[in-house]
Amino acid sequence: MIPATLNGYLAIAVALFAIGLVGVLVRRNTLVVFMCLELMLVASTLALVAFSRFNGTMDGNVFVFFILTVAAAEVAVGLAIIVALFRKRQTIQIDQLNTLKH
Amino acid sequence: MTLEAVKAAAESNVWTAIFPELMLGCIALLLLALEIMLPKRLHSLIPDLAAAGLLGTLIGFLVNWDSASVGTTTFNGLLIHSPTGQFMRAFFLLAAFFVCLLGRIALAKQRMPRVEFFHIVLVVTAAMMLLAQSNHFVTLFVALETLTIGLYILVAYHRTSTASLEAGLKYLVMGALSSGMLLFGIVLLYGVAGNAALPGHTAQGMNYAELARFLAANPNNFVACLGIVLVLAGVAFKIGAFPFQIWVPDVYQGAPTPVTAFLAVGSKAAGFAVLLALCGPGGAFAPCAWLTEPILMAMAVATILFGNIAALTQHNVKRLIGLSGVSHAGFLLLGVVAARQVPSAVGAIQFYLLAYLIASFAVFGVMTHLAGAEDSDQELDHYAGLAKEHPFLATVLAVGLGSLAGIPPLAGFMGKFLVFVAVFKAGHGTSLIIAAIGVVISIYYYFGWIKAAFFESWAPAADAAPARPARTPVGLAAGLALGTLAVASVVLGFWQGPLGSWLVLK
Numbered sequence: 016m017i018p019a020t021l022n023g024y025l026a027i028a029v030a031l032f033a034i035g036l037v038g039v040l041v042r043r044n045t046l047v048v049f050m051c052l053e054l055m056l057v058a059s060t061l062a063l064v065a066f067s068r069f070n071g072t073m074d075g076n077v078f079v080f081f082i083l084t085v086a087a088a089e090v091a092v093g094l095a096i097i098v099a100l101f102r103k104r105q106t107i108q109i110d111q112l113n114t115l116k117h
Numbered sequence: 118m119t120l121e122a123v124k125a126a127a128e129s130n131v132w133t134a135i136f137p138e139l140m141l142g143c144i145a146l147l148l149l150a151l152e153i154m155l156p157k158r159l160h161s162l163i164p165d166l167a168a169a170g171l172l173g174t175l176i177g178f179l180v181n182w183d184s185a186s187v188g189t190t191t192f193n194g195l196l197i198h199s200p201t202g203q204f205m206r207a208f209f210l211l212a213a214f215f216v217c218l219l220g221r222i223a224l225a226k227q228r229m230p231r232v233e234f235f236h237i238v239l240v241v242t243a244a245m246m247l248l249a250q251s252n253h254f255v256t257l258f259v260a261l262e263t264l265t266i267g268l269y270i271l272v273a274y275h276r277t278s279t280a281s282l283e284a285g286l287k288y289l290v291m292g293a294l295s296s297g298m299l300l301f302g303i304v305l306l307y308g309v310a311g312n313a314a315l316p317g318h319t320a321q322g323m324n325y326a327e328l329a330r331f332l333a334a335n336p337n338n339f340v341a342c343l344g345i346v347l348v349l350a351g352v353a354f355k356i357g358a359f360p361f362q363i364w365v366p367d368v369y370q371g372a373p374t375p376v377t378a379f380l381a382v383g384s385k386a387a388g389f390a391v392l393l394a395l396c397g398p399g400g401a402f403a404p405c406a407w408l409t410e411p412i413l414m415a416m417a418v419a420t421i422l423f424g425n426i427a428a429l430t431q432h433n434v435k436r437l438i439g440l441s442g443v444s445h446a447g448f449l450l451l452g453v454v455a456a457r458q459v460p461s462a463v464g465a466i467q468f469y470l471l472a473y474l475i476a477s478f479a480v481f482g483v484m485t486h487l488a489g490a491e492d493s494d495q496e497l498d499h500y501a502g503l504a505k506e507h508p509f510l511a512t513v514l515a516v517g518l519g520s521l522a523g524i525p526p527l528a529g530f531m532g533k534f535l536v537f538v539a540v541f542k543a544g545h546g547t548s549l550i551i552a553a554i555g556v557v558i559s560i561y562y563y564f565g566w567i568k569a570a571f572f573e574s575w576a577p578a579a580d581a582a583p584a585r586p587a588r589t590p591v592g593l594a595a596g597l598a599l600g601t602l603a604v605a606s607v608v609l610g611f612w613q614g615p616l617g618s619w620l621v622l623k
Contacts, residue, residue, distance in 0.1 A: 049290075
């Protein structure tokens with residue numbers, strides 16, 4: 016059993032954040048990009064809970080609820096836009112969404 | 118937590134201090150209720166009600182300007198009521214009022230539900246006003262996300278237009294990415310500020326004042342510096358500063374014109390309100406000025422150059438105004454850098470923002486009248502011959518663009534002048550050379566636009582090129598508003614009056 020240390024949690028959080036960031040920049044499918052964005056928020060949440068636990072302050076735990084609410088709102092709006100766009104263009108590949116070029 | 122502590126916390130909840138925001142929330146809900154209850158033929162009253170509600174809130178707010186809560190923190194340190202915050206609140210109310218006026222004109226050209234647009238504008242305005250007063254990272258994050266998520270919907274509002282939806286998706290991905298970075302920065306700052314092994318550690322790491330005290334004790338802590346950089350990156354996305362400006366031209370082009378105006382004025386000013394609270398005099402990051410100042414300075418210089426040079430080649434006026442807005446963000450960033458040493462820079466930034474609001478809405482108002490059913494298709498060529506057909510619109514356009522370019526007798530010139538003086542006083546004289554180059558470049562493309570409106574005539578192409586959209590006749594309210602904006606641009610250039618002395622001497 017590996018002992019639960021702050022650094023361990025932070026390492027996982029940073030790894031998740033990095034995976035999310037690289038995914039947003041590299042992946043071409045809008046839905047996958049969207050999942051990567053959520054991964055970044057989850058990484059922050061994990062780090063927040065870990066800090067809150069090891070620093071002995073409750074603020075972080077409370078902040079998590081705000082982040083979850085905000086993430087849910089973001090997903091609702093985001094999926095609505097993706098669905099509307101798919102109906103219009105029949106694709107959600109980022110490189111095919113190029114109407115806006117001068 | 119004891120009962121006494123809970124009581125003390127509850128006593129700091131001064132609801133009257135955020136009365137304007139509560140008012141906006143109530144009006145927003147009222148609009149939705151009215152849509153259900155009113156008969157169909159009266160639905161056209163709802164946008165007027167939204168505009169009237171905003172104007173009423175603004176007047177009520179100005180009457181109660183010197184309310185007792187100014188200079189205090191309320192809601193257990195979540196909000197701070199400063200003169201800067203008061204100014205920004207009035208600014209956002211004014212901006213939202215003009216967005217509603219533009220919205221009435223622009224939405225009439227589309228087969229779109231009307232009420233939700235105004236509902237979201239009101240909610241977003243309330244979020245911006247809270248953001249300008251936030252004193253704690255939780256308020257900052259929640260207000261910023263309310264603002265951004267509302268704007269995602271507004272940008273994608275023309276859901277039958279591919280351009281609008283694509284712009285919405287791009288803004289969503291970029292906005293969520295920046296929020297993620299901002300949030301991770303906040304988490305790092307909170308975590309390191311609460312670390313009991315460090316000197317000056319605090320249990321309230323998300324409170325600005327507590328965080329500033331912690332940073333003063335550890336100005337070189339690596340994790341804290343990383344957090345600061347991530348937070349600055351997140352805010353830089355919102356204001357469209359280089360290298361986070363990639364979304365600006367596409368989103369500005371695709372969004373409905375009133376929303377473009379809201380993004381250009383409201384959202385950008387909200388970003389600067391945050392930046393002033395964090396990096397300004399006495400801000401949360403002030404003890405780490407060795408780190409923030411070079412970053413902001415480099416960003417400002419690159420933003421001015423990039424915005425102006427990229428705007429040179431644009432033919433679509435929405436992209437053009439977006440990129441010129443990027444360069445305005447650069448000038449404002451210079452002011453933020455100067456604000457730590459020269460307190461008058463804060464007033465200069467506010468005057469700049471006000472002049473920018475007045476000039477931008479004059480230009481966007483003209484753009485709204487010239488746009489057709491496809492909102493993203495607004496080319497420079499469409500302006501040919503405007504001076505002959507609509508001398509009024511052409512004059513408003515010329516005054517607005519001249520003010521944006523910073524031509525001497527207009528308000529935009531005074532804004533730039535005040536900011537540059539502050540930057541010079543702060544000892545950043547060399548950056549002013551870049552700023553001057555930027556101003557010169559900007560005159561070229563602004564005057565290209567004015568030239569199209571005044572000196573070119575419209576020759577319909579012989580081949581089957583798409584015709585330009587018909588001009589919308591100017592209504593009474595819109596004409597009055599545009600005239601006021603043009604006159605205000607001229608008057609504020611000559612005479613700043615009590616407003617100027619209040620901003621600079623405060």
